[in-house]
Amino acid sequence: xxxxxxxxxxxxxxxxxxxxxxxxxxxxxxxxxxxxxxxxxxxxxxxxxxxxxxxxxxxxxxxxxxxxxxxxxxxxxxxxxxxxxxxxxxxxxxxxxxxxxxxxxxxxxxxxxxxxxxxxxxxxxxxxxxxxxxxxxxxxxxxxxxxxxxxxxxxxxxxxxxxxxxxxxxxxxxxxxxxxxxxxxxxxxxxxxxxxxxxxxxxxxxxxxxxxxxxxxxxxxxxxxxxxxxxxxxxxxxxxxxxxxxxxxxxxxxxxxxxxxxxxxxxxxxxxxxxxxxxxxxxxxxxxxxxxxxxxxxxxxxxxxxxxxxxxxxxxxxxxxxxxxxxxxxxxxxxxxxxxxxxxxxxxxxxxxxxxxxxxxxxxxxxxxxxxxxxxxxxxxxxxxxxxxxxxxxxxxxxxxxxxxxxxxxxxxxxxxxxxxxxxxxxxxxxxx
Ligand code: ATP
Ligand code: MG
Numbered sequence: 001x002x003x004x005x006x007x008x009x010x011x012x013x014x015x016x017x018x019x020x021x022x023x024x025x026x027x028x029x030x031x032x033x034x035x036x037x038x039x040x041x042x043x044x045x046x047x048x049x050x051x052x053x054x055x056x057x058x059x060x061x062x063x064x065x066x067x068x069x070x071x072x073x074x075x076x077x078x079x080x081x082x083x084x085x086x087x088x089x090x091x092x093x094x095x096x097x098x099x100x101x102x103x104x105x106x107x108x109x110x111x112x113x114x115x116x117x118x119x120x121x122x123x124x125x126x127x128x129x130x131x132x133x134x135x136x137x138x139x140x141x142x143x144x145x146x147x148x149x150x151x152x153x154x155x156x157x158x159x160x161x162x163x164x165x166x167x168x169x170x171x172x173x174x175x176x177x178x179x180x181x182x183x184x185x186x187x188x189x190x191x192x193x194x195x196x197x198x199x200x201x202x203x204x205x206x207x208x209x210x211x212x213x214x215x216x217x218x219x220x221x222x223x224x225x226x227x228x229x230x231x232x233x234x235x236x237x238x239x240x241x242x243x244x245x246x247x248x249x250x251x252x253x254x255x256x257x258x259x260x261x262x263x264x265x266x267x268x269x270x271x272x273x274x275x276x277x278x279x280x281x282x283x284x285x286x287x288x289x290x291x292x293x294x295x296x297x298x299x300x301x302x303x304x305x306x307x308x309x310x311x312x313x314x315x316x317x318x319x320x321x322x323x324x325x326x327x328x329x330x331x332x333x334x335x336x337x338x339x340x341x342x343x344x345x346x347x348x349x350x351x352x353x354x355x356x357x358x359x360x361x362x363x364x365x366x367x368x369x370x371x372x373x374x375x376x377x378x379x380x381x382x383x384x385x386x387x388x389x390x391x392x393x394x395x396x397x398x399x400x401x402x403x404x405x406x407x408x409x410x411x412x413x414x415x416x417x418x419x420x421x422x423x424x425x426x427x428x429x430x431x432x433x
Pocket of ligand 2 (some may be wrong): 349356358359
C-alpha cells in the first residue's frame with residue numbers, strides 16, 4: 001500500500017481545491033468512456049471520484065476499466081465542488097492504486113440494489129456489514145451497549161467479570177451446554193446470576209455485559225443459543241427499587257440512541273418514540289385477566305407464549321410496561337416469595353413492543369429459605385453449596401435484572417427476527433460464520 005489515507009470521506013468539505021488521499025472500497029463503478037465514475041466508500045461515507053477523459057491521464061482511464069465492486073483502493077486527487085454528486089463534492093483523481101482486488105461475482109451486493117435474503121446476509125456476514133443498513137443497525141447496537149455502561153458508571157456501579165465456565169446450573173434448568181473440563185464436567189453459563197449476587201452482597205452495586213448460553217432447541221425468531229446480557233445487581237434493594245432503576249436505564253438507553261444515532265434511525269426509517277414514564281406496573285394476575293378477556297386460553301400459573309406477549313401492548317395500551325408479582329412456581333428458585341403470599345414472588349419483566357426484553361427479581365438472601373426453594377424445585381442444595389454459604393456471612397437484601405442486548409436492539413428497530421440484529425448468531429442450525 002503506497003498511498004496512506006490523509007482524509008476520510010466525510011472530511012472533504014473543508015478541503016476544496018486541495019489534494020487528498022482516500023482509502024476505501026469501490027462501492028460502485030461506471031465506465032462510460034467520456035466520463036467515468038467510481039464511488040469510494042470508507043467507514044464514514046461515500047465520495048464520488050470522477051474522471052473526465054480529457055482531464056485525466058491514460059493510466060487512470062485504464063485503471064477505471066479494471067476496477068470492480070469491492071476492490072480495495074487508494075485514490076489521490078483534488079477535491080472539487082460538484083453539481084451532480086450527492087454530497088456536493090467530488091474528487092478528480094491524479095493517481096489510483098489497487099491495493100487488493102475483489103473476486104467476482106460478489107455473493108452479496110453491498111449497494112443493496114437487490115437486497116439479499118436473510119440466509120445470504122448471515123452466510124456472508126462481513127459482506128453484509130458493508131451495507132448502509134448493517135452499519136446503521138450495529139452502530140445503534142453499539143450505542144445501546146455503551147449507553148448501558150455509561151448509565152451504570154455514572155450511577156456508581158462497578159463492572160464485574162463473571163465466569164462463563166460454571167460447575168452447576170445457575171437457574172436450575174436442564175438446558176445447559178455441557179463439556180469435559182479436565183477430569184470433571186463443566187457447563188457454559190446460562191446467566192451470571194450467582195456471581196452477580198456475590199458481587200452485590202459485597203460491592204453493593206455491580207453491572208456486567210457478558211455472553212450467556214442456552215441449550216434449548218429453540219424454533220422462534222426471538223431466541224438464540226448464545227446472547228449478550230446486560231445485568232445489574234444491587235444491595236439494600238427490593239424489587240421496586242430494581243424496577244425503578246430498570247426504567248431509568250431503559251429510557252436512558254433509548255434517549256441515547258435517539259440523540260446519537262439520528263442518521264442511522266433515519267436510514268432505517270425508524271421513528272423511535274421514547275415511552276412516557278412512569279411506565280405502568282401491571283401485575284401478572286391482571287395481565288392473565290386481560291388475556292383471558294381477549295379470548296386467550298391461559299390459566300393463572302402459566303407463562304405467556306410469545307404470541308400472547310405480542311398481544312399485550314394493545315391490551316395494556318402502552319408500548320413499554322412492567323409485569324410484576326409472578327407465580328413463584330414459574331420463576332427461578334432464587335426469586336423472593338411474598339411473606340404473606342408465597343405463591344407469588346417479587347419478580348418482574350419489562351415488555352417492550354410486544355416482547356420480553358428484561359427479567360429480574362428480588363433475590364433470596366436467607367440461606368434456609370433458599371434451601372427450601374431449591375428443594376421445592378427438585379434441585380439438590382448440595383450442588384449450590386458455595387452459593388448458599390455466601391449468604392451466611394452478612395448478606396444484604398438485594399435485587400437485580402438482565403436485559404438481552406439482541407432483544408433490545410430488535411425491539412428498538414422493529415425487526416422481526418433476532419438474527420437480523422446479531423452480528424454472528426448462534427442457533428441450532430448455525431455455528432458459522
Ligand atoms: P423468554 O421467556 O423470552 O424465553 P427468559 O425468561 O428465559 O426469556 P431470562 O432468563 O429472563 O430469559 O433472561 C433475561 C433476558 O435475556 C430476557 O429478558 C431476554 O431479553 C434475554 N434472553 C433470554 N433468553 C434468550 C434467548 N434464548 N434468545 C434471546 N434473548 C434471550
Ligand atoms: Mg425472563
